[in-house]
Amino acid sequence: MGTGKLFLVATPIGNLEDITYRALKILAEVDLVAAEDTRRTLNLLNHFQIKQRMISYFRHNERERSGEIIDKLLAGSNIALVSDAGMPGISDPGYWLVAEAVKKGIMVIPIPGASAVVTALAASGLPTDSFWFEGFLPRKVKERTLILAELAKVRGTIIFYEAPHRLRVTIKHIYQVLGDREAVIARELTKVHEEFIRGPLSELISWVENNSLKGEFTILIAGTKTVKNRQNSTNQDNSINGWDDSGDELSLRQKIKKIAQETGKSTKEVYNLYLSEKGKK
DSSP, rough: OOOOOOEEEBOOOGGGGOOHHHHHHHHHHHEEEEEEHHHHHHHHHHHHHHOOEEOOOOOOGHHHHHHHHHHHHHHHOOEEEEEESSSTTTSSSSHHHHHHHHTOOOOEEEOOOOOOHHHHHHHHHSSSSEEEEEEOOSSSSSHHHHHHHHHHHOOEEEEEEOOOOGGHHHHHHHHHHHHHEEEEESSTSSSOOOEEEEEHHHHHHHHSSSSOSSSOEEEOOOHHHHHHHHTTOOOOOOOOOOOOSOOHHHHHHHHHHHHHHHOOEEEEEEHHHHEEEEEOO
């Protein structure tokens, strides 16, 4: 009997219909499923009428359980690794097992699917050509400050995950370190109450202060490249270059919105600057 294969199976981040046919086929055919939370995975398997043996593989037993799973793989078992949602190893358990499997020459096969990172980024309205995924920021203020200070140099869109009870503190801290950049809060992706809150961080702070925070959150922040573009698009007396107010009211609104996105200002600030420039003329 040859060495088994380790399948990294992406599972839905909300809507169960987002699972792929290939993922269902693998989950039904492997000898064992290693799951971050066997109860949640059981609900998924039951929904698709799949009966399968499972063992737990979560953050606190990751290193210990990796050895056990490696032994089973070396003995010829095919094993699927799943997390509660999304791709295993991406802010979820999986790194230690994959690293050990690679060292042992075991074939690791990714089964792609939903990911909150790219799902949020694609619909954010922020630049998608380059991005930095940081995952969850540290709880301790000093450690969080050091990481944010380093991220201030990142040119692409910066992406975080955050829990509801920490969102207010995190958003305020990002604002304090990175300044009032354009940002997006993505909530409950692919679920019934999916929501995108867009605007400068100063406005998002107001939103988190005045709303009940429930569900799972992804935070996206404009990178320093966008901030530099903002600086280049304004001159030293805080006026905006290149105004062209020809056309109808809808056209003007679209221009104000576009400039707001490019400069990191609110649409109200841009409109006031427009009125100021118009008055000078």
